[in-house]
Amino acid sequence: MGDAHRIGIVGLGVISRAYLDTLAGHPGVEVVAVADLDGARADAVAAELPGAEARSVQDLLAASDVQTVLSLTTPAAHAEIALGAIGHGKHVYTEKPLASTFADGTAVVEAAAAAGVGVGCAPDTVLGTGTQTARAAVDAGLVGRPLAASAVMVTPGHERWHPHPDFYYLPGGGPLLDMGPYYISALVQLLGPVRSVTGAAARLRDERVIGSGPRTGERIPVRVDSHVSGVLEHTGGALSTLTTSFDGVATTAAPIEVHGETGTLSVPDPNQFDGAVRHFALGGTDWRTLEPSAGYVGGGRGVGLLDFVQADEPRAGGALGLHVLEIMTALLRGADEGRRITLTTTVERPAPVPLTPAEAWRGPKGRLSM
Template identity: 60%
Template sequence: MGKPLKVGIVGCGAIIAQYLANFRRLDQIQLVAVADLDPARAQAVADDYDGVRAVSVDELLSAEDVDLVLNLTIPAAHAEVALKAIAAGKSVYGEKPLAATTEEARRVLDAAREAGVVVGCAPDTVLGTGIQTARKAIDDGLIGAPIAASATMVTPGHERWHPNPDFYYQPGGGPLLDMGPYYVTALVTLLGPVVSVIGAASHTRNERTIGSGPRQGGKVPVNIDSHVTGVLVHASGALSTLFMSFDAVKSKSPNIEIHGERGSLVVPDPNHFDGDVQLFSLGAEDWETLPVSAGYVDSGRGFGIADLAATPQGMEPRAGGALAYHALEVMESVLESAHKGTAVAIESTVERPGSVELTVLAEQADALQSK
């Protein structure tokens, strides 16, 4: 309450650099410790970040000065690390997905509830000006009642640039579970919870070739569906279509489109925090770019933790565990539907997260101080 949230990070892989850059800008967060299975990686972070110590995972989880554990491990380890942190009395904020399966994710949420700690989860991109400006346009009635949406993510595969892409092609990875959290979380933020899904999926190659780094030319086995499509039925009646691929080359389609009775929106890439929102109104002659009107300005990875720190006690964070669980169940159910060939009902639901007023960094700090 008015004091920085003291954070320890488990996992010092590629994604940590983005968090560290933003932690340096966020007065609400004080990074105190880092840990990794490779001690040298943790030490490298500590050497470059004043006031941070490199420790073992067990030491970090038991540290009295760690309030929240930021879990940046691979998806298969998300639940294990989160449960250990919760058992140590720590709140947890994880990279997406919340866990490799909904069963594991439910254990995390149940344990957190029993321990009285908070669970947050990426993506926090939905808190930026791109998705939030689109949400405000919908809430203000600029497109009328939403009818449908489409979400498209096409890439020939992360092995082309990632030096250690193995986990992308194992259970817990794949285009849907890797990139789908950005799109599904955005769709739920924009259109509300999902009640059922229909899916289809394909698997085109049994191995991938690493394209960069010291393992360049090495082979990675593929044990997931590498191309997935799905239809999400929202509780509002709107229908969203997903197209997630590690097989195709490129798409010229917008990342997300939302269509309503009186207009259509082009929503920017949900893997980014900003971007233009375009509106085509019924009877208009061309698209118009809407002014930035909502969301955290100039935000990045880690803002979800700062938002969590400013959330009143007892309230679910905007980038919270309940939303992450719902998104994970939606994605898991799309894959289940693809394998069964039938529609799958979604058992969980979640309240549409609260909107974010247009907020610059200084105002965000002031909001935390006033809590």
């Protein structure tokens, strides 16, 4: 195993706490530096992490003691931070999406290849027992030949709970680029890459009202489509329908369903690591819940980074992040242009995750079971 892999974190907002819950104190990695536009916040986080220093963003990107930069900034800064890290010869693992535009995402992946460094990208929730158990069931033929899938995410909008939700309604945000990576990454895990997409989108409100925190009642502009639907044509022939919305109150739809010739799977929320996978067989009379059979048990944000720094072929890699980004941006472009878009990228399905107890991936040697 050798020395712990040294991590520098850029961006210490809401999601950083979930990452630190996984990474802080893990024997396989060491957080040596943190940076945020709010210097006081960086100082406070560094004080909680033995051996970590608060630094400026530029100093962290250039630091000789940082091997991988974990970028947890808002989406608009993902490409800038990634390219800055790569330019200093560092690996980079970024929150989703890989970038706010496909051109920027492509630039990140190409720059990393030229520099001989790695790129990883969230979400890693699909490495948990929920999506991975469903994938194992599909691969074992439990639904027969997969024919179709549906994925549905409906919420009234993040401004109801997030104290600073502005970026969700600016380019790089919206329900598709914010939440779509979970659902599309899961669909690629389940059914393989996508060859073309057709989309439709709408923006029914020009502003939102912040519902919590010090800015409660403040109105913010909406610059992106807030309801996006589409059809994904997988290379294997299956069709997936996708709905992501910040315009609905609630839904009774399963987060994901996979339909095959001999059965249907109900797949849990891909924004969570676990959840019940249910199967209804052709000719059956009821749903049955499958026991977890694959995935990181008790997974948390950051398990994909642990996988990234230790695996020869990371499961949350840049190629998958770029493919997911192209799917999303092509859906929006297809909606705008009123046509079907053929994709330019493809990707191999990441290696499945064997059922891995929490003590194995969090274990005394910090070594993931591959």
